[in-house]
Each structure stands twice: as C-alpha cells, then as structure tokens.
Amino acid sequence: MSAVQEQFEIKFRLPDGTDIGPRRFPPASTVATLKETIIAQWPKDKEKGPRTVNDLKLINAGKILENNKTLSECKSPICDFSGMTTMHVVVRAPTSGKQSEKRAAKKAKDFRCGCAIM
Template structure:
C-alpha cells in the first residue's frame, strides 16, 4: 500500500500521555487498532487494559465500534495533508469483574421512583 494512503493515529491516555503515532491502512478495523494499543500499553501505568474489550476509543466525541474501519472513522479536516489524528483511550473494567467485586458490608438499597410534575 502506498505510504500516502496510510492514516497516522496517536492515542491519548487518561493521564495525558500518548501512545504512538502509528500508521494504519484505511481498511484496518478498530478492533485491530485496540489490539495494538493493548500490546503497546506502557508497563508503568497503574490502570492497564487486560484485553481489547476493556478499551473504548473516542474520536470527535464518538465511541468507535470494533467492526468499523479506520477509514470510516476518520473525520475529514479539509486540506490538512499528513495530519496525525489523536484518539482518546478510555479503560473500562469488564462488567463481569465489577459484579463479583461487590462489598460484603454493602447495604442493599431500596428501589425508589421520583417524579417531578411541572
């Protein structure tokens, strides 16, 4: 693939540091990009994803779907040649893990409904 067709991405982490930039083909899926982020994740960070499913990528205020391609998620920025696109990375614990980590002394809450009529 010609170098001019590649899209350059870098990834902003929760503490303001970056991973990348890396070059991707427009046909690369977001799932493939997440796998590389997990592989390149800095070892000195306290919060780290265990798998690609623990990561959410955000670009232009939208959470990107794993099945979409990098080309589909790229927002056109007019005539900016060779611009590096920054995507934000959010690490989120899997749902199964949070359910098993309930506190023993946690008091069950009563379900309450509140309505406001104006």
C-alpha cells in the same frame, strides 16, 4: 498513490496525558485492531492496564468508535484523518463479580409491582 500516503497516522492519548505512537495504519484496519495495538504497547509501569479490547473505548472527534468499524468507515467531515490524528483512550474499570451481583439484585428490587390487591 503510494501505500504510505494511503495510511493514517494516529497517536493514542491515554487518560494520564501520555501518548502511545504515532503509528501508521491502513484504512482497512478495524478499531479492534487499533485497540489490540494499544494493549500490546501499554506502558508496563502503569497500573490497571486493559486486558481485552472490550476494556477500552476509543474516542475520535467526540465519537466513540465501534470495534467492527474500519478507519475508512470512521472518517467524518469533522475529522478526515489528514495529517496526524489523536484518538483518546478510555479504560473501563474492571467490575468484580460481587459488584455485578449487587447491581442485578438492585435491578430486581427496582421492578417490584406497586399494585394492591383488595
């Protein structure tokens, strides 16, 4: 087999319906590598783009792909990467420090003891 046939052709569908790619990736490429490609090719005219690989989620065949998995490990009977594959991109909203503090304070309030000492 030639190297071209062993590669997967993938395009990435952004939340607004536009696409990045298609591009070819070897089976040993990790999901984190795909995310780095997305960040590098993110359209400059779009606001609130991702800054790190942790700001992105890739979804293929209804499954969220893990950063440390390779493309060959992500293959499933539902989607075997034959032909061109479209992966959906989800961008996590950035959280500010104040929001994180509010969540932590709320969690602390949720774990109050309901006991009464008599």
